[in-house]
Amino acid sequence: QKEVEQNSGPLSVPEGAIASLNCTYSDRGSQSFFWYRQYSGKSPELIMSIYSNGDKEDGRFTAQLNKASQYVSLLIRDSQPSDSATYLCALPRGSSASKIIFGSGTRLSIRP
């Protein structure tokens, strides 16, 4: 099992709908989780951090963390064409983490 797994997509969502992106991880000791957005030809930018079980909302974005099931999700409400990008899940490796592990990313396409 990969340390961080994401569906590569592409995930196609109609404009105005909710986009749901999922990430599963193997290390139960992970405590911090991050979602990055990467537009084509650009570098990743942080959009959400989550550290506790449950939901964390920031504008149209909601991160959901379930440590027992070892998954973290990102919901994007009222999807816009500008949300079309690759979304990367990332977390430190283990409780004595020495580096951040990135998933391979999910490509999201919002169709008008």
Add this chain to the structure above:
Amino acid sequence: GAGVSQSPSNKVTEKGKDVELRCDPISGHTALYWYRQSLGQGLEFLIYFQGNSAPDKSGLPSDRFSAERTGGSVSTLTIQRTQQEDSAVYLCASSTGVTQPQHFGDGTRLSIL
């Protein structure tokens, strides 16, 4: 405030030449990372510096790759005797610690002819 700065933004060189890529992290950030991203691919971890600790070099693909971080700030990634497969975007990121989110520079696009 200033973000992570990388230079050059683009580098084209001939196979066999050495190249140096520079990263200036956000002031006060103790952790610095180098990644490589080939076209359409994910991030490939190369090396990680944290404060004065020995760097984690586990991601360097060969002994042609090396990196330094002087004075706990600026870092240089050096690739010796470049090969065509080294062509990629090299990204640098910094953070206040390994469990904290990373902030990325704009990257250096390296093309080996």
